[in-house]
Amino acid sequence: MAKESFDKEIQFLRMLVLTSGAFSRQQFAERLGISVHTFDKTLRRLKEVAGSLHPQDAQEPGKELADSIRFSYYDSADPLLLFLFRAKSVKETESQRISLLLGALNGQALTAMELLDLCCAGLPAGLALPDEKTIRSDLKYLEVVGVIRREPGPRPYRYRIQDDLVRSLSDEELMDLYDFVDVMANTQIPSVQGYLLRDGLKKQLMRGTEANYAAEPFLYKYHYHSRILDEAHLFTLLHAIRGRRRVQFQYFSPKSEKSYAARNTNPLFERSPEGRAEKTLPLKIVYDHQYGRWYLLAHGREGIRKYRTEGITQITEENEAADEQWYGQKLQELDERLRYSWLIDTGKPVTVRARFYNPEGSDFNFVKERVLLQGQWGEIVYEDGHSFTYEITVNGTTEIKPWLRSFGSSCEVLEPARLRREMIEEWKEIRAYYESV
Template sequence: MARESFDKEIQFLRMLALAGGAYSRQQFADRLGISVHTYDKTLRYLKEMLSTLQQGVPQEQGTELTEGLRYNYYESADPLLLFLFRAKSLKETESVRLTLLLTALQSQELTAKDLQDICSEQMPVEFPLPDEKTVRGDLKYLEEVGVIVRLSGGRPYRYKAANDLIDWLSDDELLDLFDYVDVIANTQVPSVQGYLLRSTLKKALIKRGFDADVAETHRYKYHYHSRILDEAHLYTIFRAIRQRKKLHFLYLSPKKGKKYSSQNTNPLFERESDGVVHTVLPLRVIFDHQYGRWYLIGYGPRLGLMKFRMEGLTQIEEGESVSEEEFDGRLVSAEAQLKQSWVIDTLRPATVKARFFNPDRSGANFVRERVEAQGQWGVITEESESTFLYEITVNGIYEIKPWLRSFGSSCEVLEPAWLRREFIAEWKEIRDYYESVRENL
């Protein structure tokens, strides 16, 4: 899939997942920055891609694109946001061919010649038939990534799917493994690889005769759909950081509303882009658990330390390398500026002091546990049996403010005084909303 196309598919699926049917075709196209014709073409392409990836899958395990649009909090891993990752690096002909190879190797041990015959018989008429060299290249790739194994013995070599781990596990062991992967994929970041493994294990359970609902044993999950799609850029950025390379990209600020801008390849239809082109030396990647957002921290020659929400990155390309000394110097400077950031803020430091109230009942003190888990370098001081104090110095207060507000009546902001006044005004405004409603009733 072309890089530009993948940028468009990412933003397209993000809006489908988050907005669902809230927009008409025209509104959706305007929001994405494309024509209605391109909207229809992209939707048709996504449906075809999903159908291609499900070739050879039993009907009960298949999924229509419309099913992925049905909001199900507990099944966000299947399949709308993840199927794009399975096809993003493959041409359409490759995705069809590899699907045929893997399907055939699930239950048989076959040679390259056998697989070439299968492709010749089952390849759709609109695609060219592969020669033996192409099939051998596919087998080498699949063997390198661990999807298939070459059996011992002389030529011609025989191959089979690498399912030994799953096949050797008993039903109870497979369920335990699924539960473990399910927990880790839903609580750790990055998570895409875990979701893909989770999907594979779930299919293995269904293949053994388990009902699909048997895998749904946990109801704790913490999801942000968009964070999964943002991981598409993560490994490109990590590679650039490891290799000390700059990145060139078009940045579309989330505040401006436009989600995509096509590359101007035809002079007749050239138009001014809605985004800004940047050249940045990537230094760090930061994940905000509060909102499920990824951020790229980098250095720009004109503006110095720069911060980007990863959902706005498009048309990413690697640039020239810098010296190890330059990279280390920029990184040390960035870490010094971010040392007291709640997430990525670099405003003037401010000291925040709050009183937290313990739950008025026996059992787990979830307020105290949450403050200890999420409070970063803040200091906790015991005040009484029912309250404790929390103090922290952070760069600005706008990133920590939603966290404090999320505790509701269990948190009282003490300092700074102006922040306390802001909270008082906000809670009074909320109270007035509910009072007027009650009076009308």
């Protein structure tokens, strides 16, 4: 999807959202693992990107990006910082070149050499002129992402924009498609490609007779800041899974004091690498809807390993594919270990029993409906007029505990005894917070 990695900006923006500008420049740079100079340079770059994409919302001189995030974020229905995927998916020189190519292909089919001549004539003075190899590489990238297509016929091949769908739809059908994509992008995962498709459809609507189509029929408030940012690695990992290829990356665990480290490019300032170098074979991607997190489950020298994708940086994919039969065996092994996993826990199975109390004075038993909807393979083993008992076998109790706790006083853990004691202690701690001062 993206031609250029932007690990630093992803980690920068994630921390900016989580801290809301509470860190000083020095604290922020130390936590991120960069210099203060790099911090200032990255912040200037992000301001330029935000201003170029939303000139009507250009910040006042001296206003910090952190203040904009802190006070203006919930005024927008767009997920925060999606502009990274819009503005940094290609380098600046590539974006100018690709814009010229798409403009030239609008309404006509051209060969690579014809596009080379047009591109050389249209690029601003001072920029290096591309060669035939560069143009063909750009055309291949645009073809892979589905923006253009190669016309059937003999060489030299001719290319044209692939916009048959939107051009064949009426204005009413286009509006219906836009509304559908808007709903799906805001409610389903992954979302980035849906948002980009929505933007393209909206531009098409604004060009046509529906230029006044400005009122959004649906409004959303985005809650998971990291989810969109983590999708930067998602498509690379899914591509590696389909090809049974190993990947290499620098990994920063959630407990690490740093979340990013710049590459060593100057031998005079060589330093020991931060993070942990990992080489592993991806098997499965799991999304935790409760916390908005992506997880990578992979096989390495130590067997099955789990990684939070927010800690993955500098990811690269190897060319050699693993043996198909051996890879299938590892998938079966993973599925067996996840058989009783609430999410990704591979610990020892334990049976959990909990009593849920029916809501009083309500004709609709929303507690039971939620348990039946979210309780996965668990069963209701006993029921009377006031409560019901739910039973499930899971790998450990760590992952199911937040779900049980979210029911508040409507849930009482019965077994195992250790989990019951843990819940009692946690509720005592919560109660202490509300004691009179």
